[in-house]
Amino acid sequence: MQKKTFLLAVLSFMILLSGFKSQEPINQSWIRINLLGYMPSGIKIAVWCSKTADIPSQFEIIEQETGQVVYRSSQIxxxxxxxxxKKTARLNFxxxxxxxxxxxxxxxxxxxxVIINDDVYQGTADFCLRYMRQQRSGFNPFLKDSCHTHDGFSLYGEKAGIKDSTHFDASGGWHDASDYLQYGTTSANAAYHLLMAYRDFPKVFGDEKQANGLDGKNGRADVLDEARWGLDWLLKMHPKKNIMFNQLADDRDHSSMRIPKEDNxxxxxxxRPLYFITGLPQQRGKFKNNTTGTSSTAAKYSSAFNLGSSLFALQDKAYAxxxxxxxxxxxxxxxxxxGVTQTASVKSPYIYAEDNWVDDMELAAATQSFTRPNSHTKALKIASFYAEQEKTTPWLLKDTAAHYQYYPFINIGHYELAKQLEGDEKSKILGYYKAGIEQVWARAKKNAFYRGVPFIWCSNNLTVAFAMQCMWYGSLTQDKSYAALEQANxxxxxxxxxWGTSMVYGLPSWADTPKDPHSAFTHLKNYPIDGGLVDGPVYxxxxxxxxxxxxxxxxxYADFQSDLAxxxxxxxDYSTNEPTMDGTASLIYLLAAKEAEAxxxxxxxxxLGAIIRGDSTQKKIALVFTGDEFADGAVQITKTLQKEKVKASxxxxxxxxxxxxxxxxxxxxKDDGHYLGAHSNEHLLYCDWKKRDSLLVSKAAFDEDLIKNYEAMARFGIGKKDAKFFLPPYEWYNETIAEWTKAQDLTxxxxxxxxxxxxxYTYPEMGKSYRSSDEIYRSIVSYNETKLNGLNGFVLLLHVGTDPNRNDKFYKRLPELIEYLKKEGYEMLRIDNLLR
Structure with a gap:
């Protein structure tokens, strides 16, 4: 649907529904929404924008099918x-x-x-992969033709004994944007995001394409095929240990707009020229870059190779x-x-002026353990050293940057490092993420869009990166303080x-998205560039x-332009409406995360209102221990979990x-990084054993008891924000207890x-209720082997200690149980990571 037709249709619908005259001039107020949609249980915010001085006191939700008002709210x-x-407001529904x-x-x-459904993000990550395939150099599956097959000839390699114009096979990889330059930095970062997306959210991606990008299944997720396309090119850019290239082609490419072919x-x-990484400034024509070293590009290569090796180890051992x-x-x-390696330019002053490199070294060190477990401890120490050199990505603090000055726009090293650390060391790294988020939040909370990301070139790429940083901080700390900020981005x-437009070509198909991007594919041939993320607004x-x-x-969009952006x-407009390959790869990760969450x-x-099982399609499980008066198994349980490197709750x-x-x-x-939660203060019995609907406590008594539980936890530095899940005493509750729990902002x-x-917990004197450890163990194994989906998503509950009358302590068999679960392929997680 064309944009103007869509607006007229909406206006007509509005007039039909509104049985009264307009109270303000037409087209003076707008409601901006997430055009793709919202998840039912998620944060749902729209923004009211007006050129008048009015602020609404109420908003309504109207069902599309019936035209009836189904919800009214004054949460504005x-x-x-x-x-x-002149005026803006956040409408919270x-x-x-x-x-x-x-x-x-x-x-x-x-x-x-406005669409509200669990499936609003379904297939979106794969949709954006279309743009990545379209950007392929070498064989291009969209065009079903080849281009740039003669690349390339070397420059600046004399110190390594390589004469200028020496040929190296560098065909392949991705065109960087709507031109056909290719950069090692953006390609390595894009490959890493694609690999990471598959590693973290493998079930999201489909298999509809062959490795060459043409139609047909090949038994491997399409995102992994795409990542390998990038890795293969990076291998060509680092053909020998003393040879590495940073860039293929330069801005002479901009002499014409064309469909990719053999450029001459x-x-x-x-x-086309291959720029050797020398660690020294390079000049072609009248422009000279500010290269200071070899680290930024080479470290990005190393990280991508490490992660790729770990993921391909079972599929292609030789490649791994x-x-x-x-x-x-x-x-x-x-x-x-x-130091940093910057790109080279001949005719234009515009380059990728990367100015930081320790973040790249941190990630390269942190990923070494993916393929070399023996180097784990040393690698993490090195990564931590680099983490200290740049705690916060500079643009977060400065609120500005030159073009690609601080790249990548998010410090992925902090994420990969924090996941491998425990206790105070982990908290310290995550504190660096928080410090950066706080800087942006200080700016964002002053406007209705929660906009705190600067409007510099490629602002959309920064926006996606920042949303990822908020997401990672929230998932690794269970601190949801920035969830609304993440969603706003x-x-x-x-x-x-x-402007009320999606910044992703064709997503969603029914709404306002870029139609005339700075792209040869659309401009010359009217080819769709599905899934491409455009640069975004600039100051x-x-x-x-x-x-x-x-x-x-x-x-x-003339009505929505301003002195701001x-x-x-x-x-x-190549500055705001040109799609980028690396920005799209980052978006693929973020969309995959949202689909996986749904x-x-x-x-x-x-x-009865309580979550009793995680995702039954995933081989993930939570070991949960409850405790009240006994703790005889605490030491043994702790040592077992330490030895097996398992996190429990x-x-x-x-x-x-x-x-x-x-x-x-x-x-x-707590020091070992396990989840510590509440189980009531005095281990109350909330409801009758035989008549479950009959409450034995009042709401006041429930609230007071639970508050006291958290007061006791506060002595150990554990607050509500750290322990949002509540497991009821005796594991016995009803729907009313679930509602009271929700009212306490707990789950x-x-x-x-x-x-x-x-x-x-049972013991022989309990008669028929007693269960031996053998019987308990067999019940776990039997369920896994006989039931559909086995123990997938299980919350497996045990006790920290038991009555002295029980001599047959099941916690003594915890090592055997963990060994069995690992052998069966289960990943054991904290409950907040299982049920997030």
Whole structure:
């Protein structure tokens, strides 16, 4: 649907629904939304924007099918002017969890269609992979033709004994953007994001393409095929241990706009120049870059090779070995001359002026353990050393940067390092993430869009990266303080911005997305560039200073441009509307994370308002221990978990937390990085054993008891934000208890039924209720071997200690149980990571 047709259709619908005259001028107010949609249980925010001085007091949700008002709310947070608008406000409808298609209405202003469903992100990561395939050099599956097959001839390699114009096979890889230059830095970063997306969210991706990108399954996820396309080219860019190239072609490419072919503007037939990494400044024409060393590019290569090797180890051992060896030599190349390698330009002053490199070295060191476990301890120490050199990515602090000055736009090394650390060391690294987020939040909380990312060139890439940083911080700390900020940045990309457009070509297909990007594919042939993330808005003063920009048509967003920032869906604007390969790869990771989140919630099992099982399609499990008056197994359980490198979860009563004899055990569990949660203060029985609906406590008593549980936990530095899951005493509750728990801003959880693990507290004097350790163990094995999906997503509950009358302690068989679960391929996680 064309944009103007869509707006007219919405306006007509608005008039039909509104049985009263307009109370303000037409087209003076707008409602900006995430055009793709919202998850039912997720954060749901729209932004009211007006050129009048009015702020609404209420908004409505109208069901599309019936035209009926189904929700009214006054949850409106007013803000002042922003960009072209005099007044703005955040409309919060997070409490509306009904699935369907709707419109938001404020007075006579109607939003675009609002979709609420669990599947809004389904297939979006694979959709964006289309753009990556379209960017392929060598054989291009979109065109079903080849290009740039003669690359390339070397420059600047004399010190390594390589004469200028020596030929090296460098065909392949990805074109960087709408031109056909190719950079090692952006390609390595893109490959890493694709590999990481597959590693972290493998179930999200499909298999519809062959390795060459043409239709047909090949038994491997398409995202992994795409990542390998990038890795293969990076291997060519590092053919020997003393040879590494940074760049293929240069800005002479910009002499014309064309569909990719065999280019001949470099003076060597169809070959294009390969820029050798020397660690020294390089000059072609009148422009000289500020290269200071070899580290930034070489370290990125090393990281991508390390992660690639670990993921291909089971599929192609020879390839994995090659990647592992190249990771080592690339790392040594990075150490040759610490510093940054910048790109080279001949005719234009615009380059990738990367100015930081210790973040790349941190990631390269942190990934060494992926393929070389023996180097784990040493590698983490080195990574931690580099982490200290740049705690916060500079643009987060400075609120500005030159083009690609601080690249990648997120410090991935902090993420990979923190996952491998424990206790205070892990908290310290995550604190660096928090410090950067806080800097952006200080800016973002002043406007309705929660916009704190600077409008520099490729601002959309920074936006995606920042959303990832918020997401990683939240998942690794379970601190959800920045969840709304994270969502706001994703919403911005998908339409909740002043221009009301998604910044991703064709996503979603039914709404306003770029139609006239700065791309030869669309401009010359009208080929769709599905999934391409465009650069995004820039400061107006930057736009006005750029060379060679001239809009090709009328500005359809003229009403939304301002002295703050501009965005044009116009082929002539290369600064805001050119798609980038590396930005799209980052978006693929973020969209995969959102789809995986939705899938996990959809596949979770609940009972009477409590979550009782995680994603039943994933071989992941949570070992959960509860405790009240006994702790005789604490030491042995702790040592077993340490030896097996397993994280577990402990739900303990206030009685347990306050008992002096248990203090050392609790502190050790916390230091080891296990989840510590609440289990009530005095181990109350909430409801009758036979009549479950009959409550034995009042809400006041429930609240007071739970508050005291958290007060006891506070002595160990554990607050509500650290322990959002609550496991009820006796594992016995009803729907009312679940509602009271939710009112405390907590989530009720319970064990997964089916095994007898929770009976490990019984003893012989209990008669028929007693279960031996053999019987308990057999019940676990039997369930795994006989039930569909086995123990996938299980919350397997045991006890920290048991009555002295039980001599047959099941916790003594914990090593055997963990060995069995590992052999069966289960990953054991903290409960907050299983049920996130």
């Amino acid at each position: 947070e007013a803000f002042g002017a922003y960009g072209p608008f 997070s409490g509306f969890n009904v699935k369907g298609r709707f419109y938001l209405r404020v007075n006579n202003t109607l939003s675009p269609m 503007q470099y003076g060597r037939g169809f070959e 070995r090659t990647l592992s060896e190249k990771a080592k030599t690339a790392y040594q190349y990075a150490l040759q001359k610490p 994703l919403d911005w990309i998908l339409g909740c911005n002043p 107006t003063n930057i736009y006005n200073s750029l060379i060679g920009i001239k809009l090709a048509g009328a500005d359809e 501009v965005y044009h869906d116009d082929y002539g 899938r996990a919630k959809t596949n979770q099992s609940t009972s 402990f739900f303990l009563t206030g009685n347990f937390y306050r008992k002096p004899a248990f203090e050392n055990a609790i502190r050790q569990l 009720l959880v319970n064990f997964t039924p089916g095994t007898r693990s929770n009976a490990d």
